[in-house]
Amino acid sequence: MAxxxxxxxxxxxxxxxxxxxxxxxxxxxxxxxxxECVNFIVCPPFTHLSQVVEAVxxxxxxxxxxxxATEAKGAYxxxxxxxxxxxxxxxxxxxxxxxxxxxxxxTSESLNKKMAQxxxxxxxxxxxxxxxxxxxxxxxxxxxxxxQIEEVVFNLTEEQFANLVIAYEPVWAIGxxxxxxxxxxxxxxxxxxxxxxxxxxxxAEECPILYGGSCKPSNAAEIFAKADVxxxxxxxxxxxxxxxxxxxxxx
Ligand code: PEP
Numbered sequence: 017m018a019x020x021x022x023x024x025x026x027x028x029x030x031x032x033x034x035x036x037x038x039x040x041x042x043x044x045x046x047x048x049x050x051x052e053c054v055n056f057i058v059c060p061p062f063t064h065l066s067q068v069v070e071a072v073x074x075x076x077x078x079x080x081x082x083x084x085a086t087e088a089k090g091a092y093x094x095x096x097x098x099x100x101x102x103x104x105x106x107x108x109x110x111x112x113x114x115x116x117x118x119x120x121x122x123t124s125e126s127l128n129k130k131m132a133q134x135x136x137x138x139x140x141x142x143x144x145x146x147x148x149x150x151x152x153x154x155x156x157x158x159x160x161x162x163x164q165i166e167e168v169v170f171n172l173t174e175e176q177f178a179n180l181v182i183a184y185e186p187v188w189a190i191g192x193x194x195x196x197x198x199x200x201x202x203x204x205x206x207x208x209x210x211x212x213x214x215x216x217x218x219x220a221e222e223c224p225i226l227y228g229g230s231c232k233p234s235n236a237a238e239i240f241a242k243a244d245v246x247x248x249x250x251x252x253x254x255x256x257x258x259x260x261x262x263x264x265x266x267x
Contacts, residue, residue, distance in 0.1 A: 020224045021240075022181060022247035023264045024057035024142060025254025026082060026110060033064035040071040042257030047075060050264040054247070057108050057142075058254070062096050069105040080108030080142065083116060086129035088136070098133035109134050110249075112144045112168070114187045124167035131168060135176050142181045142249065143169060144228070145208070149188035157186070157204060162211050170215050177216050182225045183249040184208060189229025191251055198238045198245075201227045205244035233259055236266030 031039060040058055047056065059080040060068045069079050085095035101109060111130050116122040127143075134141045145164040147157040161184065172180065184204055186196050196204075205225045212220035227239050228249035239245055247267075253259040 019222060019246045020055055021053055021267050022055045022057065022224050022226055023260070024080065024108070024110075024181075024183075024226065024247070024249050025059060025260050026113070026228075026249055026251050027058070027060045027254060028082070028115070028251060029061060030255055031060060031064070033067050036060045036064040037067050037071045039255065039257055040068045040077070043077060043260060044072055044075045046257055046261045047077060050261055051267055052076075054264040054267055056260075056264060059108070059110055062101075065101065065106055066104045078107045079105065080110060080139075081106055082110045082113065084109050084111070084130055084133055084139070086126050086133065088133060098130075098137040098139055102137040102139055107140060108142055108181070109139045110142045110144065110183075112164070114144060114146055114148075114185055114190060118187070124164070127168050128171055131172065131176075135172075135179070140179050140181060142183055142226070144183045144185050144249070146183075146185040146187055146190075146229075152186060152188060158207055161204060161208055165208065165211050169212070174216065174219060177212075177219060178222065180223060182208060182212075182223060183228050184225060185228035185249060191230070193230050195230040195232075195235050195239075196227070198235075198242050201239050201245055202242035205242065209244050231263060233262035233266070236263040240266045 057078045081101045084098040112127050145161045147160040151160050224246040226247045226249045231248040232253045
């Protein structure tokens with residue numbers, strides 16, 4: 017069975033609700049120009065998740081959140097529970113993004129709890145892994161990704177693993193304009209799949225592994241052509257519907 021092809025947009029802390037709704041509507045409007053085989057996901061800020069869910073209604077575009085709380089509910093001021101996200105009609109949640117690991121102290125311990133919350137509420141996690149520049153230059157990128165997977169993904173049941181998306185995002189390529197070469201992406205995606213295979217066997221062949229890091233219309237096709245690259249997690253280029261959709265044409 018062919019793996020799912022996915023193009024997911026991480027809007028980060030961009031767009032006010034009216035802008036987000038307009039962006040989502042433009043993606044819906046242009047969607048028919050891209051192969052039906054591509055699964056599009058948009059991940060707006062929490063504040064307009066429900067309006068974006070409404071804006072994409074009737075299309076095949078899915079909506080995801082950019083994070084969720086470690087706990088189910090209660091006295092956790094400022095947090096947003098997976099149950100709340102799911103109740104809005106979201107299907108996905110990005111977990112372990114490098115910006116959250118770097119700026120908000122995200123650890124494997126907190127991510128294990130967030131993954132459990134996501135699954136308990138029927139959300140599919142888009143779990144991010146990736147090395148920083150220092151780790152890449154020291155040749156530690158394989159070990160870093162392996163540890164990020166072993167410490168979190170290896171705790172999943174087979175059923176949970178069957179409902180997981182992984183995003184490989186080299187931190188040095190995020191928002192920097194530097195992109196991993198297609199060969200670098202394939203090398204580490206194949207390695208990640210091998211790590212997954214060591215724990216989950218043949219099910220690893222079904223797990224979509226997305227590339228993220230300055231992916232844009234001009235480089236998507238070359239990267240997506242690689243055997244173990246199943247799509248992209250897109251930051252900056254997801255803020256323009258035309259670019260986001262053009263990336264989907266890279267398949
Ligand atoms: C991201 O942060 O997930 C990302 C890939 O960002 P950009 O495309 O802007 O590098």
